[in-house]
Amino acid sequence: MPTGPDRSNMIVPGSSSQEVATELAAALGEQLAEVEYRRFPDGEQLVQVPELDGRAIVVAATETSDAHIQLLQLQDAVREAGATEVITVIPYMGYARQDEAFETGQPVSARAMARAISTGTDRVLTVCPHEPAIQEFFTVPTTVIDAAGRLAEPLPDLNDPIFLAPDQGAIDLAATVRDAYGRGETDAFEKHRDRETGAVEIQPANLDVADRDLVVVDDIVATGGTMSAAIGALGAEPDRVFVATVHPLLADSARTKLANAGVKAVYGTDTIERAVTAVSVAPAIAEEL
Template identity: 65%
Template sequence: MIVSGSASQSLAAELARELEEPLAAVDYDRFPDGELLASIPDPDLEGAERAIVVASTVSSDAHVELLQLQDALREAEVDEVVTVLPYMGYARQDRIFEAGQPISSRAVARAISSGTDRVLTVTPHEAAVCDFFEPSATAVDAAGRLAEPLPEDLTDPVFLSPDAGAIDLAETVRDAYGDGETDYFEKVRHSGTDVEITPSDVDVEGRDVVVTDDIIATGSTMSEAVAVLGDRGVGDVYVTCVHALLVRNAYAKLARAGVEAIYGTDTLEGPTSAVSVAPIVAEHL
């Protein structure tokens, strides 16, 4: 049985179809004082062998909702509870940056671990966050899915990662697409406010470019990089990422920079959700 968090209903439905498992009825309510109540009024739930909760923790409310769904499954005496985090909130707060700060990803991982037997998380920004779960979580790499929505007729394509450390992501998308070259952006800081962003080596003139990333939040760095590509005579520029947060005016920034299209997955459901991660998640279930 598949149980959906309110932020992951489309992906949960896709996963139910992929696994040929039923999709549970779930209610999401809020009391007048602001407190949440997520419940599973499904008569087939009691004593089920396995329930898979699919819930992107995109907000503090989503975290609470997930804990409530897990607890409801325990209360129904489900034999095995599996938690799928398509997008794990707080995953980038994976270390102490200043004295007195918590390791937030560890804190939320411990809370989630208390109500589940197994955890999967899709393309975390740092795979090491999986070790914060008890027992550890499994990271599902969805980067290969990013090639699917791309046009089939890209001109001599170049796949660019945001930095040298993420070149594996660009290579994975290129390999899934079946053609092209890979490169990465270099950032040269000339002053506190002057940062030069350029592709490291490859010639992009007249070539289509696919900029790959795991997460796009504000789009500021990405839009600057795309603008540089425009100055170098690039063909069409496509942006593809696993987790398209696109907060505030990120979409507009990228469009103004000259991006032809933005493709994301359904780990975060929205207008850029061009491909589902359900098939790759299903392989781990």
Template identity: 60%
Template sequence: MIVSGSSSQLLAAALADETGHELATATYDRFPDGEQLAAVPAFEGEEAVVVSSTASDAAWVELLQLQDAVREAGANEITTVVPYMGYARQDRAFRDGQPISARAMARAISTGTDRVVLVNPHEPAVAEFYDVPVTVADAAATLADPLTDLTDPVFLAPDAGAEGIAETVRDAHGAGETDYFEKRRDRETGEIEITPSDAPVSGRDVVVVDDIVATGSTMSEAVSVLRERGAERLVAACVHPVLVANATTKLRAAGVDRLIGTDTVERGCSVVSAAPAIGDALK
């Protein structure tokens, strides 16, 4: 039985199709005082797969409630799929007195599940914070599926840490070069400086690939440089299209011709699904 959080209903349905598992109809309500109540139908002696991205604090509460609800409903074994794990970038205390939020969240999830599946966590080390077995699913290759008409493409990562994802997308596409930008963040101001790579982009299609696009600031800087250097078409591709505030507008204004994301965070640009990668991880 697959049980979906309210923010992951399309992905849960796609996962049900992918695996052949039944899709439960969860309900999501609130009490008059604003407290949430996520509930599931009863079932006996089955494995429950709870699928819920945690892009908001409310989604975290809902996920913990769903884990508890499926246990109360009779599930013998619970697998929790976290397509997008919020707070995963806070994998260490950056200043004295700060929490390691990823660890706190991982421990909370661990209390209500038998195993966890994560999709392309921003910091792979967060898997070690869980107290139950963790499987990491890689959905990056699916970003190549819509890229059917590229001309002499270059796949660029915004920084060295994301070059592996760019290589995965390039390999899935079957042709092209990869490179990355140098990114430096000022510790005092938090401002990011993007230094262009040496890859020739004039007259070529460029796909800028990252695991997460949140505010769009880093990718917009990269895209603006590429546009100035004569790139033909610019595609922004990411596994997790968080896209807060004016991120989409910011990317378009910078010169992005097309924005592609998966359904780990369900947005208008979620044109490919992480369900096949998650299905493989569940086997």
């Protein structure tokens, strides 16, 4: 006798995270929910999910404010649809760089977002947040997933490579990619940002990059300005320059800036789906579920 669809466990994607959700469903062998995304004439959003009777894993990057709203709606929708447990996977968490109040009267935006997300879920997993300490802002159990090693997979065969971080804060990230690749050196630039003007001063690392392949590694490439300046500050000409980033935000003319700085290729993950997405973080997420 035929049976209806298995509704016990489902992977529920946000509209901008369908690729990573598909990869995660395949890795876990669980059903991928078909979600309906709607928008009313006044701009309000609405989602609709299938009925279910088990665990719901909501997979939704929050690279825009609308995406934050959609995530909250998905969490509420799966509860209404019968979910007995809700796990929220945030491949990329927006507002994570606002992890403190920069001036009196300003919010700690990362905390505000984390608290809102916590109200609709039993557990949170987030991939390589800009500041790992933001996990303390959530009021439910939270796991930070280090998926940087996945960036080694799409890299070509490299000539005596250097894995270079644009600042000291990303040196561990560069080392993770280097270790996953299997060989090479690591180093970092010194970066100083003026809080009032936002201007960034970069001091070049004391590296011999001549005739060697250079992989510049960072968690996020937003406008590409800092990374382009770092590459331009090199004292010698590398053989080839590649960029590896977990979150390829690539806003505005970022890709053009990198190309003009001599970057041969950019490799990103699917935490934010872009043309440069070359590898999925789903296997790293699946290991934690």
